[in-house]
Amino acid sequence: AAEYEVTLILKDNTSAGWRYLASAAIAAGEKIGVKVTENSPLETQNADEQYNAMLDAIEKQVDAICIAPVDSAGIVPAIEKALEAGIPVFTTNTRAFVKNPEDIVTFVGVGNEKGGYDIAQYMFGKLSDLEKINLIIIDGNRTGQTTLDRIAGIEAAIAEDDRVVLLDSQEGKFSRANAQEIMESFLVKYSEIDLVIALNDEMAIGAYNAISAAGREGEMLISGFDGAPEGLQAVLDGQISATLNQDLPGQGSGVIEAVKAYLDGESVESWIKVGGDVCTPENAAEFLAKLKK
């Protein structure tokens, strides 16, 4: 029987990335005696449902709550309620903007802003022989924190490199299909594109599909984000150049291990860095092997 009961609240219940995180968390929990129940918003990334899920977890009197907040600020009142009920709160993937940093036991992950900065910088570096970089960004969902953070990071990198010209950006809603359609239009519109940064792997593959269908493979580089198995495989297959390995499974198991340690009375660092490496054709196989395991 499990020693501790934990509620895990992710941003949604549907997209691939969060599934990797959740299944790793549950698996890790089983190994070390923590019962993990996931309770993420059903379809949309919904701050209010996360709030409700927190309240339900409080009523269940779980031993800890792990959350990747959809809205870093919006979740704060709910976190305060949890603390009032004596339930420790852990964040993963995305930080919460609590008033006192010690309200949160630990944050597991690197943060989307840094990730965005890193991958953009890496891709610009790969194009070091160009005098001008014509850039396309395929956004996620501009109402959500994840997109905003990643974009902020990418913009910071753009600001440092004056070769970069941002041609266009459109919302791909993190979906392969949307990205494919958007890229088809961009290919018609722009005769010179050097780099496509997609905010997740699915959209990067969608962009690749459009580019290869138009026979313009090799003209431009593509980067993804997340380091999901498909993304890594696409890097290996040379379809996309790089992806940022968030190590979502690592975040999942990391946060559960932190919970266990904390509840066992051990001390836990306030920031556990997981992931954040840029995956390139050179190291992608390694990451993929680790995932398969």
Add this chain to the structure above:
Amino acid sequence: MENTEKAVEPFLKVQNVCKEFPGVKALDNVSFDLCKGEVHVLIGENGAGKSTLMKVLSGVYQQDSGEIYLNGKKVEFQNTRDAQLARIAIIFQEFNLVPNLTVAQNIFLGREPVSSRGVLDRKKLNADAQAILDSLNTGISATDKVELLGVAHQQLVELAKALSFDSEILIMDEPTATLSENEINTLFDTIFRLKARGVSIIYISHRLHEVYKIGDRITVLRDGQTVGTRLVSEASMDELIRLMVGREIQRERIREENTVQESMALEVRGLWDRKLLQDISINVRRGEIVGIAGLVGSGRTELAQTIFGIKRRSKGYIALFGRELEKSSPGKCVMRKAGFLPENRKEQGLSLNLPIRTNIVHAALSMLFPMGIVRRKKEKDIAENYRKRLRIITPDTKRNVSNLSGGNQQKVVLAKWLATESDFLIFDEPTRGVDVGAKEEIHFLIDDLARNGKGILVISSDLPELLTIADRIYVMREGRIVKEFKDSHVTQEEIIAFAAGGVVA
């Protein structure tokens, strides 16, 4: 237009009113007047423009040209509200009740009594409505929902609603079409009372004998034009019919020959349903026209619906052409060559937004096009054929049914069932809202069907109609068959006596 002596100055005057619908000149220079305290009857063939004229008078439509004077002052109604304010009330030919509201709410819809703070005064609403209903001897409760009422009761609610306006002019567009003798008498009493109070009434009906009971003057419309106004006391029925139809109409019994065959078309034994019908046994032979008489609510329609499988029977035996129909459904009946013309054309008979010709082939689809592929040419030919035979007045059978006048719509329903070439047909109020001319045609048509060996069951509240065409008449009361008249030598009075329960069978 002929001049009749007028004792009083006309109260309402319609002058040279024209109204055109796409492709149809519904009103063509109509002039008409109405005096105070008069019952002015309006008659005319289906599609003559009666309802249109009334809708102009009540603000539903606006005339294209021409004037309306009320009390010597020119009026223009932009909507029904304006007409209500001018104290003109109307009972439409088609029902206009809100099913999910109570009777009282319907009667005072748009004029609910409110207390000083704008809060509804339900007590007063119900009491006022009940008072009107009671004055009509309806037995309807003001707090019942309208959707639970039958057609006849709904008609009475319409009447109550019109009365509630306390208007100076009351328009009734075929109020008796769904009523039976009892209710009609109540209606007439009401009309006399109103008249005594100085209310002027415009009364539209296809039942000419009613004209003589209540009318003062009578105006005949034909093809959107007035063809004459007469004092009722001076107009003979033959003259009126000639004015309306332009020819003589035979008003005698039309069935002379006995075409009844031995073999059974329909046989029903010991039929019950869960609510109303009790132990019903009837039969119809091929070549025979059988009538069912009864008061409203006696269950005639239920009986027909149960035979046709629209309502479920709880027990009983039904056979078509000697073969038992174990579980009936409309589809099965149609396949076994039986048809049912329902009483409520708007709700049960027609797809209003579809073309006339499509409606006509609806019931016969699988028979006409067994391969499942529709041939437009055939569809058109069939429709044209019935348009001619039934004299459906329309410029084109491609038009939607909703553009037709009430009577012509009825003919389309009829055509739909004739097109199935069924060997057994149930007609529920087949001539509801149909003019005398067309009615005669329909009667001949039914007679003709019987001559060709088809079995016919006619349900009608119009007793003269039954007496004209039926070979045999059943009388129903409260869900039972209370009497069977083996031949047509009966009088209306005898039938009513059984139907109303005066005589114990």
Add this chain to the structure above:
Amino acid sequence: MKKYWGLLKPRLDTLSRLTALAIIFLSLVIVSPSFASAANIINVLRITSLTLMMAIGVALCMLVGGIDLSIGATIALTSILFGKFFQVGQSTASMIMGITGMLAVSILIGLVNGFCIVFLHLPPFLATFGVQQIVRGLAYLLTSGLVYSNFTEDFRFIGGGQLFGIPMPIIIAVILLLIISFTLNKTTFGYRVYAVGSNRESARYSGIPVNKTLITTYVLSSLIAGIAGIVYTSRLNAAEPTIGAEFAQTAIAAAAIGGISFRGGNGNVLGVVIGALILTLVSNGMTLLGVDSNWQVGISGVVIILSVLVDRNASVRKT
């Protein structure tokens, strides 16, 4: 002149819709240099063809006075099932098995919709909304959010290939459109669909098998969604449970712009082509013009309202 009005009027709706389409098209040609290129027109047609397929199915349901909110979920579930089947053998045989499975499951979903509407007497909006939840839930359950991808070349041909230079999705959509249009206009089934949509009670009295017609319609709608799912999966070269969240909405909008009435019994499925084209043109045009994503949402909203208004403003409500 007035005499011809009666004949012209029913065609006026189509005419004004066509005008709206032409106006949008021409303005895009003028404003955006890349719009009128052959490559882009093919893009537009290909995207339209997917919207169109789904809209045809929904239009059928709207013709019988219903609606189908479950098509997006149906596409998701069938696409996942294909992924699962394909995984088994990764061969042409498993592909054929997968396709068969997809069609079978989509028919099943249609049957469930039809059952809820006919026998449980549920309003179609609610029934298909509930079924949508169930079906999508199943899709998530089956995959736990994972993505299946990298299908065989012959499967990818269905959504990505070309025949005589015409992309396959366009060919499939046109074939479907012709079949359904023929069915509606020239077969007794089509007549029944209109009859049931126009007045269900009267259809029943006419001996038309109302229940059968309704169920068949919902099955057809789902089946078409299943076919669209095949094309979609093949085009994306991936099966994921999240796809199609907005398909029902888009399809309904296309059908409504195309003149299919929500009350049933009114409208022609050919009009839906215009509806689908208008929607695609607008979103494609905005992308080409570089309209900010934040504004795109709203502009598409305005277009949806306006383009329906175009053919209805002739008959503005009086009272």
Add this chain to the structure above:
Amino acid sequence: MNSQSLRSRRETLAHYYHKVPATVFLLFGMILFFSLLSDKYFTVSNIMNVIVQCSSGVGIVALASYLAICSTGVDLSLGGIVSLSGMITAKILTWDIPLFSQIRNNNPVFLLLIAVTAAIAAGAAIGSMNGLILARTKIPSFIVTLGMYKICETFSRVIAGGTTIRINGLPLFEFIGNGSLLNVQIGRRSIGLLPISMIIMLLLYIFFSFVMKKTRFGTYVYAIGGNNESAALSGINTVLTRYRVFLYGGMIAAFTGIIFTSRLTSASAQNGLGLEFDGIAAAVVGGAAMSGGRSTPGRTLIGALIISVMKNGFNMIGMSNSIQMIAIGCVLIAVVSVDTLRNRRRFV
């Protein structure tokens, strides 16, 4: 006791049985079911938890959905209105222009009033637009409100300007969504027995129950829903009535927007999107017919509670989300079919 009074009592009982909607039994049945499965379910704090979740989510929106459905429409713009009005509230409370900064410093209560008024005004404006178009044209409400939803989303995104707006240091405002009166101490936690959002929800429901039952407007909404043509021919101003339905719907949804923003102390353009379908589901579960003219605000509230109870209950027993989705779909279908079949038996 004589047999007659016994019989009449039995009849009254039967009468009441038929008057009580099936959903009430269902609601209690569900609560019982979850109580059996989880011992933490039937506690004061969890019950208040469910009520708060309902009142700050689907509860109020359901009322607006019900109004639209009752007049034979649907209002898909409600989610957009929630997002936009919530965003406007946040924007005004945090707007960095001299006028507002000054008010914020001198009289925060006044600023709060401005923000709330502006949010409701925005809801009213969108509702008006819906109403105007719907009353004046024959465009189906599905399309108009879908378009308006997208327009709301756009404005909300544009006002947000690419971030979420955070509100700090306005405890009075946070109190709307998070606070409550009459707190009791249970263990370490203090449980509010009268949450503000619940009070707002109840006031709205009571007010609209009154409106639907006791005013002409209410009767006219039912009349339009029952038979629009007849209503018009009876001289009812159907244009105005329809307009008011959507106007009020927009204003009601704006309350949810305010509560949302206050509850999360921040506003993202994403908030509230999708809530319109929950609202429709709740109204229909409560007994509203898509063809119009049925159900009451009270029944709608029961429908909303059922949805909230169901979601919370599934969470409490730890059911996985995919299965939850399936279960909710099944329950929706089951509830409404029980209700329709029961009604049909009575009428047919």
